[in-house]
Amino acid sequence: MQDIDIVDLKKISEFIFQKYQYDFRNYAMSSFKRRVQRILELKKLTVDGLIKKLTETPSFINEFLDELTVNVTEMFRDPSFWRIMREEIIPAILLNHKQFKIWHAGCSSGEEVLSMSILLKEMGILDSVQLYATDLDTTILERARSATYSLKNMELNEKNYIRFQGAGSLTDYYKVENGYAVFNKDLLANVNFRKHDLVLGEAFNKFDLILCRNVMIYFNQTLQNDVLKKFHESLFKYGYLAIGSKESLIWCDYANRFIVVNNEEKIYKKIKD
Amino acid sequence: MSMFNLNNSYKAVVIGGSAGSFQGVVKILSQLPKGFPLPIIMALHRLKHVRHGFVEALSLKSVVQVVEPDDKEPLKKGGVYLAPANYHLSVELGNNFSLSTEEMMNNSRPAIDITLGSCAYVFKDKLIGILLSGANKDGALGMKYIKDRGGMTIVQEPSECMIETMPKAAMAVTQIDHVLKVDQIIEFFKELDKQYK
Numbered sequence: 513m514q515d516i517d518i519v520d521l522k523k524i525s526e527f528i529f530q531k532y533q534y535d536f537r538n539y540a541m542s543s544f545k546r547r548v549q550r551i552l553e554l555k556k557l558t559v560d561g562l563i564k565k566l567t568e569t570p571s572f573i574n575e576f577l578d579e580l581t582v583n584v585t586e587m588f589r590d591p592s593f594w595r596i597m598r599e600e601i602i603p604a605i606l607l608n609h610k611q612f613k614i615w616h617a618g619c620s621s622g623e624e625v626l627s628m629s630i631l632l633k634e635m636g637i638l639d640s641v642q643l644y645a646t647d648l649d650t651t652i653l654e655r656a657r658s659a660t661y662s663l664k665n666m667e668l669n670e671k672n673y674i675r676f677q678g679a680g681s682l683t684d685y686y687k688v689e690n691g692y693a694v695f696n697k698d699l700l701a702n703v704n705f706r707k708h709d710l711v712l713g714e715a716f717n718k719f720d721l722i723l724c725r726n727v728m729i730y731f732n733q734t735l736q737n738d739v740l741k742k743f744h745e746s747l748f749k750y751g752y753l754a755i756g757s758k759e760s761l762i763w764c765d766y767a768n769r770f771i772v773v774n775n776e777e778k779i780y781k782k783i784k785d
Numbered sequence: 786m787s788m789f790n791l792n793n794s795y796k797a798v799v800i801g802g803s804a805g806s807f808q809g810v811v812k813i814l815s816q817l818p819k820g821f822p823l824p825i826i827m828a829l830h831r832l833k834h835v836r837h838g839f840v841e842a843l844s845l846k847s848v849v850q851v852v853e854p855d856d857k858e859p860l861k862k863g864g865v866y867l868a869p870a871n872y873h874l875s876v877e878l879g880n881n882f883s884l885s886t887e888e889m890m891n892n893s894r895p896a897i898d899i900t901l902g903s904c905a906y907v908f909k910d911k912l913i914g915i916l917l918s919g920a921n922k923d924g925a926l927g928m929k930y931i932k933d934r935g936g937m938t939i940v941q942e943p944s945e946c947m948i949e950t951m952p953k954a955a956m957a958v959t960q961i962d963h964v965l966k967v968d969q970i971i972e973f974f975k976e977l978d979k980q981y982k
Contacts, residue, residue, distance in 0.1 A: 518878075542875035542903040543885045582887050590836070671834070726886045729856045732877075736857070757836065758869050758884050760855040 514552060520559045521545055527563050532573050534648065535711045536580070538735035547580045554579065578651040582730060586668055587623045587682075589725070590757055591675035593777040598631055598676075601752055601779060605720050608750075611640045612720035615746065617710060618727035619645035622656025623669070628723070629699040634679040638702065644717065646708035657705050659686075659695035666693050710739050715746040722747060726756035733763055740764045747782045754779045789963065789973055793980040795937075796911040797860070797876075798823050799904040801897035801927065803830035803919030805947025807842075809967045810917065814847035814865065816971045818978035821849070824860045826876065828868040828900035830893050830919065836870050843867060854882040868895035875903035891923035901927025910935030913977075915970065917941045919951030929959035939963045939970065 521544060525536040536544060552562060565572055588594050605612050616625045625645040632638040647653050661669070666682075673682040686693040708716065710727070722743050728736045743753055744766050753770065755778045761767040770780040802810060806829060817825075831839050843851045852858075853869040859881045860866070868874035872884040873895050890896035897916070901924060904912055914931040916924045918941055932938050938961045940952035945966045955961060965973060 540875075540883045540885075541877055542883055542906070543887065545906075546885075546887065546899070582885065584886050584888055675834075726884075729884045729886070733857055733881075756856070756884075756886075758853070758855050758872055760857065763857055 514549065514558070516545065516549060516552070516559060518545075521548060524548060524559065524563065527566065528573075531566065533712065534573075534577065534709065538711070538732050538738075540730055540732050543582070543730050547582070551576065551579050574649075574651055577649045581620075581647075581649050581652070583620045583649070583652050585620045585623045585726075586665075586672060587627045588669065588672035588676045588678075589624070589627075590777070591672050591677075593725075593754070593757065593779075594627060594631060594676045596774055596777050596779065597628075597754075598635065600774070601721065601754075602632070602635065602637075605752070606637070609720060611642075613642045613644070613717065614721045614723065615717070615719045616643065616645040617708075617722055617724040617743070619647050619653075619656055619705070620649075621652055621661075622659065622705075623661070624723060624725065625656065625703055626659060626695060626699060629703065630673075630678065630682075630685060631676075633699065638699070641702060643703040644719075645703055645705050646710075648707065648709045648711075650707055653705050653707060657700070659697065659700055661693045661695075663688065663691055663693055710742065711735065713742075715742050717746065718748050719746055719751055720748055721752045721754070723754045725754060726759070729756060729759060737764045737766070740766045744769055744782060749782060749785060751782050752779060753782065789976050791977050791980050794911055795823060795913055795977070796908050797904060798825045798913045798915065798977075799901055799931075800825065800827045800915045800917065801829070801901060801919075801924035801951075802827070802917035803893075803897075803921065803923065803948075803951055805918035805920075806941075809941060809970075810843065811846055812967050813970055813974065814843060814849070814851070816974075817848040817865075818975050819848060820863065821974065821978050822863055822981045823977075824862065825865045826860075826874070826900060826904060827851075827866060828874055828895045828897045828924075830895070830897070830923070831870055833871045833894060839870070840867050854884075856882065856884045858882050868900060870895075873899040875899060876907045877903075878907055880907075891921055893921075893923050897924035898927040902930045905930040905934045905936060908936065912936035913939065915939045915941075916952055916955050918946035918948055920948040921950060922954040924951055925954035925958050928955040928961070932959040932961075937962050939965055939973070941970070942966045 943949035
């Protein structure tokens, strides 16, 4: 693997920002470095070769974004988190609102939004919830819309679903076609998939619950702070924010506008405008 | 008198291990000199979907409580850290941790190569890398990064390992400064500690 330096990373992120208006300048250095190295290796390119290719072949930017962003996810990742959602958080929202809105920010290939749909369906309230699932990577959004997953990933998804103690079996929700698990599209009827950039994009709606798990770990603290402000703006007062089990808000300026609802599962509640 | 030729310029110690490394790690942590000044960062292969139990088991006999850092948590002097389940653990230039859910590497998440590689990048020649018993080659490349950037490399004596694949893989790809048994690694920590007193 070719060793690249921080100067190279700055050169690449500055170039992409100027030419394509995607801002990776405040991504966490170590993972951003690995992602870039991975692309260079995959495409057999040098740093200058990569910039040349991005200059001459504008369509390459989509492939670049798809490889750069981390799209490793699972259905019902951290089953205990999903149990808390079902047993505490969603019922708490329902106390005040019969209809509500959820935003999956950085939804990647859609496993989490699909998990949420299944959870809501099993609670009998899928029709009452409007879900928004956003990502900056259009290629991955297409994959999310298709609700089609490789069978080799299903073993883990099934295990997680069993630990989540779902009402039935995960197989109730999909058919096997050509070696893929194709989920019932009715589950996604209330999901609005759209391209949205957490870094440069604006808040676009108000939500009762935002899930952004294991997304901000790719950002540095400056950017985490900015994104938390956008989440704060996008939440109704007393709305919930869920982040990854090993993420923390405590380094952010806006942390004092939230309280911890569940420290183990990293679920927060906005208490101050 | 010392066989290690140490000084007090080191900034961190990073330890990798897999199958058969648990006992060694427990022993090292239980005999760590009081007030050992450097952060110790550990990437040990573990079950991906079991979040609890491992860090508690390591802490039981450890002189210092072992912590699974949150994303962006700052490194502390003398802190002992363990890569959490199902995350890769890296160190950033500002001396804080970052976590990632990138693809598994060498079939592992946490992957030892990732933790060692990021530590080598940040600490350069101020890093000591230790690779213990294990059944795959994860960590070998990481040890090479450490050596290439001027750090010190130590592996567990293969004959003492429950499974010698991991230290042997490192010995095959880079220069290893010291091949030591766990008891000698404990002596090494004591020797290193003295440089800072």
